[in-house]
Structure formats: C-alpha cells, structure tokens
Amino acid sequence: MRKKIIELIEGRPDLPPLPEVLLGLQKLMNDPDCEVEDVYRLLKTDPVLSGHIITLANSALFGSGKETTRNLEDAVVRLGMQQVIDLVYALELPRTFRKSKAFDQVEFWKHSLAVAFISRSLAKKVLSDPDDWEASFLAGLMHDVGILVLDNIIPEEYFKFLTLKDLSSTDQSLEELEKDHFKIDHSEAGAMFMAKWWAISDKVNSASLTHHKPGSAQGKTVNLDQLVSTANRIANHYGITHPVMTAFEDPPEEGYLDNLGISQEDLDIVIDTTKIGLLAAETIFRSN
Numbered sequence: 001m002r003k004k005i006i007e008l009i010e011g012r013p014d015l016p017p018l019p020e021v022l023l024g025l026q027k028l029m030n031d032p033d034c035e036v037e038d039v040y041r042l043l044k045t046d047p048v049l050s051g052h053i054i055t056l057a058n059s060a061l062f063g064s065g066k067e068t069t070r071n072l073e074d075a076v077v078r079l080g081m082q083q084v085i086d087l088v089y090a091l092e093l094p095r096t097f098r099k100s101k102a103f104d105q106v107e108f109w110k111h112s113l114a115v116a117f118i119s120r121s122l123a124k125k126v127l128s129d130p131d132d133w134e135a136s137f138l139a140g141l142m143h144d145v146g147i148l149v150l151d152n153i154i155p156e157e158y159f160k161f162l163t164l165k166d167l168s169s170t171d172q173s174l175e176e177l178e179k180d181h182f183k184i185d186h187s188e189a190g191a192m193f194m195a196k197w198w199a200i201s202d203k204v205n206s207a208s209l210t211h212h213k214p215g216s217a218q219g220k221t222v223n224l225d226q227l228v229s230t231a232n233r234i235a236n237h238y239g240i241t242h243p244v245m246t247a248f249e250d251p252p253e254e255g256y257l258d259n260l261g262i263s264q265e266d267l268d269i270v271i272d273t274t275k276i277g278l279l280a281a282e283t284i285f286r287s288n
C-alpha cells in the first residue's frame with residue numbers, strides 16, 4: 001500500500017492545488033515593491049473571503065481585543081503581510097479539500113487552527129529566529145494535513161481503516177495504526193504532498209513531518225519542529241483534538257512549561273484565547 005500511496009501523491013490524483021488567492025499573496029510577498037494597497041486590491045475581488053477576513057481579524061485569534069476592524073483595508077493594514085497570509089490560509093484551506101465521509105472536517109480544522117495559534121503565541125517566547133516566528137502559524141495549521149491527503153487519495157481504504165474498529169477505545173496512536181496498516185503515516189504523507197505540490201517553506205514541511213516526534217526537551221533549546229510537536233500535545237491535552245483521535249495518550253513532555261520558559265498562567269491565557277477565537281472560526285467554517 002505504501003508504494004501505491006506514494007505513487008498517488010506523486011501523480012496527484014484529484015488532490016487540490018493551492019488556492020489562487022494564496023498563490024497571488026505568495027507572489028506579492030516575494031515582490032520587494034509590493035505595497036499593502038496591492039494586497040488589499042487582490043483580496044477585495046472576493047467579497048465572501050473579504051467578509052470572513054474582517055470577522056477573523058476581529059476574533060481573538062488575530063485581534064488585539066482593543067480595536068475593531070470595520071473594513072478590509074483597515075484589517076490588512078493592521079495585520080501586516082505575514083498575518084494576512086496566515087489568516088487567508090486559515091480561511092482557504094478548509095474550503096480546499098473534498099469533504100470526508102469518515103469525519104467532520106470542521107473539527108479537524110479547529111484542531112489545526114488551535115495548534116497554529118498556540119505555536120504562534122509561544123514562538124516569540126521560546127524561539128530566537130524571526131523566520132521561525134513567521135513560519136510558526138502555518139507550521140501548526142498544516143501539521144496534520146496528511147490526514148486529509150490520505151482521506152482524499154484513498155477514500156475507500158482510509159474510511160474502512162478509520163471505521164473498522166472503534167478508534168476512540170484503541171490504545172495505539174493513529175500514526176502507529178496507519179504505519180501498521182498502510183506502511184506510511186499521515187506525517188510523512190502530508191509532508192510529501194506539500195513538498196511536491198504546494199511550494200510550502202521547508203520549515204513548515206519539516207514541522208509536519210516531525211509533529212509526532214518528541215517536543216521540547218529539558219535543558220535544550222527548543223526548535224520550531226519541537227514547538228509544533230508540543231503545541232499539538234497541548235491542544236490535545238486541553239481537549240482541542242482532531243476527530244480521528246485514538247485513546248492513546250500523548251501528553252506534553254514532563255516539565256514542558258519550564259522547558260518552554262512559560263508559566264501556567266501564560267498558557268491558561270493562550271488556551272482561553274484559543275477557545276474563544278475558535279468559536280468565530282467555527283461559524284465561518286460551518287458556512288462553507
């Protein structure tokens with residue numbers, strides 16, 4: 001099965017391309033002459049997307065809570081280029097993949113968005129490289145995309161795999177079960193797909209590939225891969241899980257708060273903000 005899955009990923013059987021608007025934004029991002037006005041002009045051509053951008057820009061995930069953005073131009077100016085890209089990815093990716101027969105994609109994206117927000121919230125506190133800060137949101141958002149890749153390229157087999165036994169009472173982790181069954185897991189499948197077709201940065205790809213490897217370790221400097229791994233464990237630990245979880249416990253590493261150099265109060269604020277922000281995001285996702 002591994003060989004077939006790799007061939008399907010490489011051959012791109014109806015897997016979605018990156019949405020046009022994201023390609024356009026990436027192009028502007030790489031253009032040194034790009035101005036905020038250009039970004040605004042690109043986004044305003046899609047009124048539905050523009051409305052959603054304003055809503056999410058005002059949510060706890062992107063708003064400071066102090067000012068309210070009433071129009072698209074204000075939102076773009078306030079957020080700046082990187083956050084606009086992060087936000088449009090968060091809105092566009094859930095519309096990109098075909099709906100799953102096996103699970104609720106909205107719950108999947110809520111988990112992904114939570115890991116994105118937690119990663120970004122902690123990045124400036126624990127990582128020193130500004131490039132890692134910039135990549136932290138997308139790395140979290142895309143860490144589990146391999147689940148959607150498998151669900152899209154082998155829908156019948158993946159549906160059978162997910163429904164054959166009661167996953168929620170299985171002690172093995174999802175990635176172990178995938179490896180037993182398909183000889184490839186969603187980390188590898190997702191990273192392979194993105195590297196080949198989505199022109200995503202190596203940092204984002206690497207975090208997806210390693211997100212089930214150990215996270216922050218005591219006494220060691222944390223890198224982006226480990227931060228995303230820990231953010232994933234934190235989201236799961238606080239009940240913001242994706243819909244195909246098994247009963248396998250994968251808590252954050254012992255002493256993770258000390259390893260990250262943050263207090264429980266800091267983390268509580270991040271988790272509360274995540275949960276409030278997800279309410280706004282869910283309303284948008286369910287309207288798709």
Ligand SMILES: [Fe+2]
Pocket residue numbers: 143144186187211212
């Ligand atoms: Fe995962």
Ligand SMILES: [Fe+2]
Pocket residue numbers: 111115143144232242
């Ligand atoms: Fe995850």
